[in-house]
Amino acid sequence: MTLSVILFAIGWPLVMALLLMFEAARPILWRMMPLAALPALMLGLLLADPVSVRGDWFVLGLSVGLDATSRLFLIFTSVLWVAAGSAARHWMREDPRATTFGVVFLMAMSGNLGLILSQDAVAFYGAFALMSFASFGLVIHSRDAGAQWAARLYIGFVVIGELILFSGLVLAATQAGSVLLADLRATELSGLTVALLLTGFGIKLGVMPLHFWLPPAHGAAPVPASAVLSGAMIKAGLFGILATVPLGDFIYADHGTVVMSAGMLTIFAALLLGVQEGSPKTVLGFSSVSQMGIIAVGLGAGLMTPAAWPGIAPVLVFLAAHHALAKGALFLGVGAWAVQAGQAGRGLVTLAMLVPALVLAGLPASSGGLGKEALKAALADGSPVWLPWLTLALTLSGVATALLMARALALVWLVPPKAPPARADALALPFLSLAGLSLALPLLWPVLEPEVAAPVLAAPAGALWPLALGTGIAVAVAITAHARMIGPENFVAGLMAPFHAFSERLRSLSAAKRRAARRVGYAAPRILEATAAQWRLGQTAVAALIAAFMVIEGTAGLREDRISIPAVQLGPPASDDAEQETLEAQPDAETEQRATPSGQGLDWRD
Amino acid sequence: MTDTLTEMLTTLNGSLLSDAPLLPLFILLTSLLASPVLFALPESAARLRAGINLTVAALKVALVGWLGIKVGQGVVYDISFNMLPGLEFKLQADPLAILFVSLSAILWLVTTVYSVGYLERGPHRARFFGFFSLCVAATVGIAMAGNLFTFLIFYELLTLATYPLVIHKGSAEALRAGRIYLIYTLAGGLVLLLGTLGLWVLAGTTDFTPGGVLEDVVAENRLAAQALFVVLVGALGVKAALVPFHAWLPTAMVAPAPVSALLHAVAVVKAGAFGIMRVVYEVFGIETAQALGMTAPLAALAGVTIIYGSLRAITQDDIKKRLAYSTVSQVSYITLGVALASPIAAVGALAHLIHQGLMKITMFMAAGNLAEGLGVKKVSEMNGVGRAMPGTMLAFSAAALAMIGLPPLAGFVSKWYLAQGGLDAGAGWVIALLLGSSLLNAFYFLPMLYRAWFRDGTIEAPARPRIGWMLAAPPVATALMVLFVGGFANAPFSPLEWTRFVVAIEYQE
Structure with a gap:
């Protein structure tokens, strides 16, 4: 049957x-x-x-x-x-x-x-x-x-x-x-x-x-x-x-x-x-x-x-x-x-x-x-x-x-x-x-x-961060591709347009406000523009990836300790997630400023 | 199953011994006597001729079925009389004979239907069916021969009866093929005659006996026994199309489709392979042959033939020629299984005797249908024929996939047993050989299936099929057999089960 x-x-x-x-x-x-x-x-x-x-x-x-x-x-x-x-x-x-x-x-x-x-x-x-x-x-x-x-x-x-x-x-x-x-x-x-x-x-x-x-x-x-x-x-x-x-x-x-x-x-x-x-x-x-x-x-x-x-x-x-x-x-x-x-x-x-x-x-x-x-x-x-x-x-x-x-x-x-x-x-x-x-x-x-x-x-x-990192890289790559397609100068100009518009508007403001805002309004676009000229976005993405690798190698040892204790609780430990979020945020900030050596990522975690 | 049969054997032995002792002779006479009647019929009496053909073929299937049941119950049939002093004409119906007789009886019936349809309006039909009938009688004789002398008589009769079939078309090409066929097979027959004489001299008997008759001779005269083995197997190897004696087979494919089908599946090549079985198992005995050191070279030769045939098949554009080279390769599976000297491989070999017959007859009849219905004779013309002739091509595809060795089709069962037998005999190379062969099979069959089913054809499907049911039905029927003998390989009275029964006899001490 x-x-x-x-x-x-x-x-x-x-x-x-x-x-x-x-x-x-x-x-x-x-x-x-x-x-x-x-x-x-x-x-x-x-x-x-x-x-x-x-x-x-x-x-x-x-x-x-x-x-x-x-x-x-x-x-x-x-x-x-x-x-x-x-x-x-x-x-x-x-x-x-x-x-x-x-x-x-x-x-x-x-x-x-x-x-x-x-x-x-x-x-x-x-x-x-x-x-x-x-x-x-x-x-x-x-x-x-x-x-x-x-x-x-x-x-x-x-x-x-x-x-x-x-x-x-x-x-x-x-x-x-x-x-x-x-x-x-x-x-x-x-x-x-x-x-x-x-x-x-x-x-x-x-x-x-x-x-x-x-x-x-x-x-x-x-x-x-x-x-x-x-x-x-x-x-x-x-x-x-x-x-x-x-x-x-x-x-x-x-x-x-x-x-x-x-x-x-x-x-x-x-x-x-x-x-x-x-x-x-x-x-x-x-x-x-x-x-x-x-x-x-x-x-x-x-x-x-x-x-x-x-x-x-x-x-x-x-x-x-x-x-x-x-x-x-x-x-x-x-x-x-x-x-x-x-x-x-x-x-x-x-x-x-x-x-x-x-x-x-x-x-x-x-x-x-x-x-x-x-x-x-x-x-x-x-x-x-x-x-x-x-x-x-x-x-x-x-x-x-x-x-x-x-x-x-x-x-x-x-x-x-x-x-x-x-x-x-x-x-x-x-x-x-x-x-x-x-x-x-x-x-x-x-x-x-x-x-x-x-x-x-x-x-x-x-963890959320690998997914977020991947999405981040994908977005970065997409932006690069877009930039390459319309020409880097045009892209940067387009990116800077709001800032320039902002500084234009500053001129029409009152003198007192003008003085206070001038420092930011004129300096910020200039600094960003200089950075963008030197650092093309693709390189930024690669740097972020390398930084991420360093951070993960550091955490790998930590994870090993955690996993060796049999995990029985249902659902995610909340603190773990939070930790991952901070880890994920760091490398990006680091590369944007490109001042800190990437190895310091380990110190920030503590 | 074997146990059940042995049980039956003990309980029923004696009680049924007297039951129709001449049954094997009747079976032989069905087609032998039909032959002169068919010769005598006028060319125009098509209906009567077809009626006689089909009646006799059906009668024979029934008689063989009866015989099979009796033998399965343990009844021993043995008919002999002296032709000359000391030279005995002997028919026996042992299980091995039943295996081959059933194959030839069933496929003869199928091929008869097919031939009647195929030659509907052709010339020389009286001649054709007369020799056709004779050819089958010879095959039955070969199967049931009780000694090498009787075997030789039918073996030669087979050669003479098939020659007119090969040259049936009468074209220059057909005559040339016929001549080559005659040269090879008559030479082979002559050597077999010498071998028979040699056996007579050495052993004093030519009887087929499980375990062999040469055990004493080997001890005294090893070299003579070895020479005898080479002579006998070499002579039989001509019909079994062992390399380097294979050249006649691809040439002989000019014969009409039903003849090719019968030649490749039942009559000629199988007579050779069956002869090798008889010689190795029942003249020498498998252990004696092994002790002589002859089985390993025979296995190697079979291996070479398997690969060589497949390699040649790949390059053929003519469908029938490709199938012919494929036969060269596939028939040597039987020889390989015999030569491996392992009971498991022997099961594979004997089963392949049946399985290869079913697969190859399907393919040849399908090829004949393509040529008749669509005029397609070359592989390169096969685009889209699947849609034009779905039934025929389904049958062809099933047989081709069976050849490659896909379960639950027949070819898989043989390959599985041969592979396990190779391991059993400690010859791991057999697996590699089977893999190589299957790969080559895939190489020359899959493109045909691809063209038939997946390429858009230039051929318009005819509104009504141009072939009648007598052409359309036989390949489908044999393809279903390919499916059933594989799919129900373990069922009682399947070829595989019968094969196990035979091997139990050949390998018992």
């Missing part, structure tokens, strides 16, 4: 895909597109207890079911597919290749849901392959040169990834003497096997240097497809690692070191590469790469120090859900922006997009802030050598994400994305639902799985 229900949840999108081949059925099937993932969502919501059923006749002995982890994956994944299906229905209404899109979309959906529900290596591998191969059709959809290139890159990585996975799974199954994923997880797999599994899934996860396919593919695919590619499908890489690698029982120190280093590199290298991109969706893709770097850091720590894994695992699941909802919302937001005709609508969509963007950048007490703090707390059980660096990296990742978000939001306005003819409100519902869910995630998570959610909710809310 359960078996057939689960098989129905996996197979229903496939049935719809098959029916799409018949012209008469197409209109009604497109209407039903949001419902394709509904059986899986209901399954996830209703099956609260772990289930596992066997179908001995299928392939090499099928096993499907749900446990706490896969249930959470199933819920957020199917939520994304429901939202994307609803968006696709409108986005594809006039598209000449809508049928092909619908078929591959449904096939990828079935694969994605299937891999979460499978509990044996063969079914998992089959579903993973179905999802990966079908997504080729999503990436290539537009058929323009960029999409062709992206799709070619994508399929190359898919084929290689599948082969690596095949060998990894064969080796693992041979060593475990079973095809059940639970047995794989409980066996001390050889180093080579684990390396193959990590590489195969790492490609899907997009951790550098295996990320090359990801940003172009997410940029090229139509909006609803990008949302699931970035939101749901790359999480299959994480899910695969959680499902097959024996984390928490055996030490894989070398693997851990490599994964962790790759993760740290990924967080920041994705920023550097991402800000150069010229399309909002590609920038969002790089942001996904950067976020998966955070996940890789957690995985690496778990491989290195099994003792820390029980603390890390629930946080990684939470971070996966957090990124899925926020990034899905952002991609759908780009689509919702594009179908708006007027400036007012676009402005409103941009404002709404700020919600998932801020959540993703680690807004305190949002899922981003909580997740990062929880990960820091979990990592405290790991290697003490790495800890300060990891803390630093995780903290600065907020800056990186803020910058990427700013870049993406700016690009939406600068390079408006192409949009199909659709009603202006067509994409609003799925977009706003996902944005709302991403904001509400910290409240929803404990309702679903209280035990898994506990460590996340126990974390402090997180």
Whole structure:
């Protein structure tokens, strides 16, 4: 009974895909597109207890079911597919290749849901392959040169990834003497096997240097497809690692070191590469790469120090859900922006997009802030050598994400994305639902799985300053870019105009007042103008960044002390926040005056 | 499953022994006797000919099904009589024979439907179906031969019966291909004759016996046994298209589509691969062959063939030629699995005998449909054919993805067992080989799927398909089989399950 229900949840999108081949059925099937993932969502919501059923006749002995982890994956994944299906229905209404899109979309959906529900290596591998191969059709959809290139890159990585996975799974199954994923997880797999599994899934996860396919593919695919590619499908890489690698029982120190280093590199290298991109969706893709770097850091720590894994695992699941909802919302937001005709609508969509963007950048007490703090707390059980660096990296990742978000939001306005003819409100519902869910995630998570959610909710809310710093730099860069565009002299003149106007007005004032104000009125513009001439704004921003680094290095030691005491209180300690605010304010003041050596930032804190 | 069968074997042994002992002979005679009737029918009697063909083919499937059930219950069939003093004509229906007979019976039925549709208005249909029937009879004989001598008779008959099919079109190219085919296979047959004589001299018997008949000879005359192995496997390697004896196979693709389908899936290449199985398992015995140091070189040769065939396939623009090189590669999986000398790999090899047949016949029939329905014969012309012929291309895609090894399709099951068998035999390089082969498979199949489904075609979809159901249905049916034998690999009476049963016999002491 359960078996057939689960098989129905996996197979229903496939049935719809098959029916799409018949012209008469197409209109009604497109209407039903949001419902394709509904059986899986209901399954996830209703099956609260772990289930596992066997179908001995299928392939090499099928096993499907749900446990706490896969249930959470199933819920957020199917939520994304429901939202994307609803968006696709409108986005594809006039598209000449809508049928092909619908078929591959449904096939990828079935694969994605299937891999979460499978509990044996063969079914998992089959579903993973179905999802990966079908997504080729999503990436290539537009058929323009960029999409062709992206799709070619994508399929190359898919084929290689599948082969690596095949060998990894064969080796693992041979060593475990079973095809059940639970047995794989409980066996001390050889180093080579684990390396193959990590590489195969790492490609899907997009951790550098295996990320090359990801940003172009997410940029090229139509909006609803990008949302699931970035939101749901790359999480299959994480899910695969959680499902097959024996984390928490055996030490894989070398693997851990490599994964962790790759993760740290990924967080920041994705920023550097991402800000150069010229399309909002590609920038969002790089942001996904950067976020998966955070996940890789957690995985690496778990491989290195099994003792820390029980603390890390629930946080990684939470971070996966957090990124899925926020990034899905952002991609759908780009689509919702594009179908708006007027400036007012676009402005409103941009404002709404700020919600998932801020959540993703680690807004305190949002899922981003909580997740990062929880990960820091979990990592405290790991290697003490790495800890300060990891803390630093995780903290600065907020800056990186803020910058990427700013870049993406700016690009939406600068390079408006192409949009199909659709009603202006067509994409609003799925977009706003996902944005709302991403904001509400910290409240929803404990309702679903209280035990898994506990460590996340126990974390402090997180700091505001990385987000603020990132926003500050983004604003500074935007001003620089603006200045460069209209010419620096004009820019400075424009900036100074109010001051000059003020001094003009001074002349008309009474003599007494004139004398008092003259000192300020004439001196201030002159001083500012001189400073601005010498210090171009770009340099100011760089100086601010360097100062920030110095300050953070100083605080890293302090944080270490704080984290080593298990944090149990709910919500942020107020004093901590205040402290961060002052820290954030200092470097800017310092560079403006450019008199104090930046090292003094440490003294000011006391 | 195997346990259940053994249980049945003990409980039912004896009680059913007397049940239709000549069943294997009937099965052989169905197509053998149909052949002269088909020759005799006038060219115009198309309906009658089709009726006879289909009736006989269906009858054979039913008889083979019955035989399979009986053998599964443990009934032993053994028919033999002396042709010359000492030279025994012997038919036996052991589980290994059943595996091959079922494949040929089922695919013969499918291909017959397809051929009737394909040759609807073509010339020389009497000749074609006569030899077609003979060809299948020869295959059945090869499957059920109880000794190498009987095997040789049917092996040669197969060569002679397929030649007219290869040259059926009568064009200069077809005649040339036929000549090359004859040279290779007759030479191979001659060497096999020498090998049979050699075996007779060395062992005093040519009977196929699980565990082999050469154990004593090896102890006395190791070199002669090694030479015999090389001669026999080399001779069979011609039909199995092992490098460097493979050149005839890609040339022979000029034959009509149903012939190519049968040649690649059941008849010729499979006869070679099946022969290698019989020789390694039941003439030498796997342990003896291993002790002779012959299995490792054979595995290496199979490995070379797998990679070489795939490499050549990539550069072919002609669809059938690409498929032909792919066969060269895929059939050697069987040889590889046999040569690895691990029971797990053997399961993979035997299962692949069936799986490759189903996959490749699907692809050849689909290629035939493209040529018939749309005039598409080259890969570069395949743009947008998916929309024009969705059923055919769905079948083709399923078979291609199965070849690459995606679960739950048939090819995955073989590859999984071969890979595990490689690890079991301590030959980790097999994994690398399979990866390389799958990568190359992806290289030459995925572009075809890409063109068919994702490129906008120059071909306008015909308002009504230009192919009848007799062409459209067979590839879809075999594609469904590809799905089911993989998807239900663990079910009772699946090819995989039967294979485990066979391997349990071949590997028991």
